Structure formats: C-alpha cells, structure tokens
Amino acid sequence: MTFSSQNNLDIKAKLRDEALRLRDKYDVSSLADLERLAKEEYGVREVVRTPLAYKCPVTIGSRSCASHIFYYSLSREVERSSLAHEIGHVVAGHQTNRKNLSGIEEDEANYFAKELRGISSLRQNLTLFLGGSLAVPLTFVVPFIRISEEIKLKARGISDDIIAMI
Ligand SMILES: [Zn+2]
Numbered sequence: 543m544t545f546s547s548q549n550n551l552d553i554k555a556k557l558r559d560e561a562l563r564l565r566d567k568y569d570v571s572s573l574a575d576l577e578r579l580a581k582e583e584y585g586v587r588e589v590v591r592t593p594l595a596y597k598c599p600v601t602i603g604s605r606s607c608a609s610h611i612f613y614y615s616l617s618r619e620v621e622r623s624s625l626a627h628e629i630g631h632v633v634a635g636h637q638t639n640r641k642n643l644s645g646i647e648e649d650e651a652n653y654f655a656k657e658l659r660g661i662s663s664l665r666q667n668l669t670l671f672l673g674g675s676l677a678v679p680l681t682f683v684v685p686f687i688r689i690s691e692e693i694k695l696k697a698r699g700i701s702d703d704i705i706a707m708i
Pocket of ligand 1: 631
C-alpha cells in the first residue's frame with residue numbers, strides 16, 4: 543500500500559499509522575529486521591549493505607515497486623536511520639532511483655523513519671547529517687575495493703545495470 547496520491551498531512555498521518563503497525567511486528571533497532579521488513583512488507587527483492595553506497599543510500603525501482611535498496615555507513619546508527627528513510631520512500635510511493643526527489647518527499651521519508659525508529663526529527667536529521675561527514679574518508683577507500691565489491695554483488699545475482707546505479 544502506498545500513499546502518493548494524497549496531500550502531505552494525510553500522507554504523514556498514514557505514514558505514522560504504518561510505522562506504528564510495523565513497530566509491533568519488527569525489532570526496529572535491528573538492521574536485519576529492517577531489511578526483513580522491507581522485503582516482507584513491501585516486496586523489495588534485495589536489501590544490501592555495501593560500501594559502494596557510502597555516499598548515500600539508494601532505492602532502485604519504479605514508483606511503489608522498489609526492487610533493491612543499497613545502504614552503508616561506518617556507523618550502525620546512521621545505517622538504521624538511512625535504511626528507515628529509504629523504506630519511507632517506498633512506503634510513501636515516491637519515485638526512486640534518486641532522481642528528482644523533492645524536499646517534501648525527503649521530509650516524508652524522514653518523518654516515516656523517525657516514527658518507525660521512535661526518535662525525534664532532530665535526531666533523525668542530525669544522524670543523516672553526521673552520516674555525510676563519516677562518508678568523507680570512504681571517498682579514499684572505496685575506489686580500491688570497488689571491483690571486489692562488484693564481484694560480491696554479482697554473486698548475489700545483482701545485475702550490472704543495477705550495480706551501475708549505486
Ligand atoms: Zn531520500
């Protein structure tokens with residue numbers, strides 16, 4: 543179920559209800575559970591933690607039908623917030639592939655993430671902001687591990703076309 547056709551306030555109310563429903567079913571402090579949630583509840587085929595997604599997480603697929611989510615940070619806290627944010631884009635039915643996401647859509651994804659995680663907006667936004675700083679050293683590391691990471695992803699059955707979008 544996605545909510546993209548309604549106005550922002552209605553969408554937020556529904557995102558909150560959905561987050562509360564999910565909090566009963568999953569341990570939202572666990573990355574493994576967040577990955578499972580994306581697959582079981584929204585049919586995301588693969589949720590992959592890979593250093594190739596160090597700059598920012600990415601969701602691949604068409605509106606309301608995401609096929610892959612990639613995420614990574616040196617901090618587990620940042621990873622929880624960014625994975626919850628990406629799931630928020632899927633729940634809200636936003637266009638994915640990182641293209642043309644509006645400020646309102648980013649706000650909705652963050653709203654869902656903070657409701658799902660049970661944290662304040664400030665903490666959600668600050669966590670993602672800090673994630674940007676933590677990504678800086680990876681700029682120097684990731685080029686050296688790119689090929690071996692791509693081999694790992696291919697071994698999981700992820701196609702070259704998808705890998706090129708990370
Ligand atoms: Zn986003």
